[in-house]
Amino acid sequence: MTTNRKIVLKKSPEGVPTEEDFELLDDEISTPDTNQFLSKTIHLSLDPYIRGVITGRHIYSEKVNVGDTIVGRTVSEIIESNHPDYQKGEIVLTSNGWQEYGISDGDGVRKLTGHQGRLSTALGIMGMPGLTAYAGLMVYGEPKEGDILVVSAASGPVGCMVGQIAQIHGAKAIGIAGSEEKCNAVKNVFGFEDCINYKTENIDHRIRELCPNGVDIYFDNVGGETLDIMTKNLAFNARIVLCGFMTQYNLSTPPPGPNLGPIVGARATIRGVVVYDHYDKQDEFISKASQWLQDGKIQYMEDEVVGIEKTPAQFCKLMRGKNFGKTIVTM
């Protein structure tokens, strides 16, 4: 334990990132100042929004420049503390980013005391993706008994939670995902009613078949053509929850969106969910989700690799849509 291995941005990616855009460096381990602690990363979360941070398009994070360590949420163990509120040995949710050790002043840190299930789930279904799903669905989607919900990127940590939480509330969940394997998991692991493979099936035809009366809630993680098709398959008073734009994170300029005429016809409402607005629901969410997890009502899948050096390849795989479950690097 004398070096801190970290991954920095080597050059700004064009389109889909490649491993050559990143570089593994050895650095010294920093020493915490007063009111700081040093923690060792256990699990690192890889998320599509990081692509936007690298481009400088993510409005809530400072841009990652060439030479900077890439950012990211981590589950970490405190190994040295000069902060009165944090003790050595405590496990925390923090933001060490793509490195083995990190310094924090406690800002945005959450202790994982009493955490249910595997620690890594604090980065996935029990963490920010889980809260995104919960808040977006409950606040804007308003699922009711008998509603039909469609969610894209259904095998991911947000998508799988959206469908499972909707079903707990009496809605029927239909997923959209990008491979047979993902669709099988959406149906068999997460218990969705059905799942459409957008790579081999015609979404429009399948949705008309599965939801002849239209879709009550469309939870969108992808944007693009799928969003366009879904706007044309809405039930009266439908809700579209805009959550992610996976189809455009790798593009340099945002493409046009769906024609909004059908929104008027269906009297639909479009709302965007940003998880930062909903931290007031975090305790409620964690308490409910812990119970659901314990009762076997929610399942999860992780796409995990071990070793910080595998982070760039794992991130590039995520950005090509080749991940399968919540993407984690365990150090």
Place this chain on the structure above:
Amino acid sequence: MTTNRKIVLKKSPEGVPTEEDFELLDDEISTPDTNQFLSKTIHLSLDPYIRGVITGRHIYSEKVNVGDTIVGRTVSEIIESNHPDYQKGEIVLTSNGWQEYGISDGDGVRKLTGHQGRLSTALGIMGMPGLTAYAGLMVYGEPKEGDILVVSAASGPVGCMVGQIAQIHGAKAIGIAGSEEKCNAVKNVFGFEDCINYKTENIDHRIRELCPNGVDIYFDNVGGETLDIMTKNLAFNARIVLCGFMTQYNLSTPPPGPNLGPIVGARATIRGVVVYDHYDKQDEFISKASQWLQDGKIQYMEDEVVGIEKTPAQFCKLMRGKNFGKTIVTM
């Protein structure tokens, strides 16, 4: 009074309609059956939605086919009645369409007893366009003291009412219109804070100048590029009310819409207004609007021609955006 002059569809228009798409015919005046009345058209309303009806794209009206009389709301005087609820001499709002005389069974008819102002306003600011403005603004726009509202097609009957009603509720109204003359009227007749001439000015620059903190309510009557620009100039928690798609009524296929990323950033809500959903607000609206009209708080402008034979030219002018105020044909 032995013939009923009427205008029928001669051929289906391609793009912007021309006078050659219509034909003036002489017909016999029909005789009302039991539970019907015959009325003589006084004023006919011309509205952009009629273009959609002709194409068969308007989901609330049956398509107008070649040979059919074009549809439209009218202010008419009952000249013969076999309907117990309607008497000869009564003035009603009905749907005679593009003809001098029409038969009705009373369905969708409203008596204009106690109507304030000129009768033709029952087709404009005191009629469907007025109710559209009122319901769309009050139900979905929710104007508050100090809000900044932008409305497109601001000199039209919906747009001018949206801005005037918003101002009555303490909001600042900014219009977008298509000529210097229209912009002057928006500012000087309707009292808007300002008006952008989209034909000669850069909407984006002007909006940034006029609303540096963004727009709280965008009431959209046009769609297209203006809608796209406005989604990028929203204040936090902004409301977009989708009301009309003037830029696309003449197109055969709906064009793409705005990228919806900015909706998430601004936490904006998009809702569509369809006047048919809000007839429960009609009495409330007419009572308020009558008072506003009497108090000089709302003004109106009409683009009127006299003689049914001028209807096709007047409609084509409207569909080219060359009208100026609520478009009326007086018989």
